[in-house]
Amino acid sequence: VEDHPEKQFELDGFLENNYLDLFAAHHRSAKKNFDTVRVDDCVLDGNVATIYLSRSTYYHHLITNRAVDYLLDDDLSVRTYFDYGPKLVPLHKSKMSNHAGINGLVYLKDGELLLPKRTGSSTISKNMITSSIAIMLSLPKSNDVTAEYLFKQCILDNLVSRARMDSAWI
Numbered sequence: 001v002e003d004h005p006e007k008q009f010e011l012d013g014f015l016e017n018n019y020l021d022l023f024a025a026h027h028r029s030a031k032k033n034f035d036t037v038r039v040d041d042c043v044l045d046g047n048v049a050t051i052y053l054s055r056s057t058y059y060h061h062l063i064t065n066r067a068v069d070y071l072l073d074d075d076l077s078v079r080t081y082f083d084y085g086p087k088l089v090p091l092h093k094s095k096m097s098n099h100a101g102i103n104g105l106v107y108l109k110d111g112e113l114l115l116p117k118r119t120g121s122s123t124i125s126k127n128m129i130t131s132s133i134a135i136m137l138s139l140p141k142s143n144d145v146t147a148e149y150l151f152k153q154c155i156l157d158n159l160v161s162r163a164r165m166d167s168a169w170i
Helices: 013-017 019-026 058-063 078-082 147-162
Strands: 002-008 035-045 048-057 101-104 133-136
Touching: 002 035, 013 019, 013 078, 019 058, 035 058, 048 058, 101 147, 133 147
Parallel strands: 002 048
Antiparallel strands: 035 048, 101 133
């Protein structure tokens, strides 16, 4: 993990010009702005992957990734404007906020799968069943994201808080 907390994501002019319309796509969602961890790139060199991180905001995430298919006009959306080809734009060229998230499945000792139901104010999959843990990567108190934090500590912390588990159970 190569983290650059001083680097801030900047919106493209198209997104800035359509900010209010894209934000309106979330009129029934819970909204609060705060810093998020952005995935700038992921580079594979042999058996070693390096994930490059910076910062964005939750509002930027709402108007890019979370509103990617919201129609601004007949066939015009963030996706049709930026990612119109047969392949996704590489992360290092992406105009999206692309905040880091963690999804996982939690199996209990008896083999049962834990699947929570989202609330009606969730920004995606309102009132639907989701994976056991589906969270954005929250910033640690130090503001520096390490491999240990990304791949272990954040997951353990959120299992305890989100799934209301006792840490001794894990």
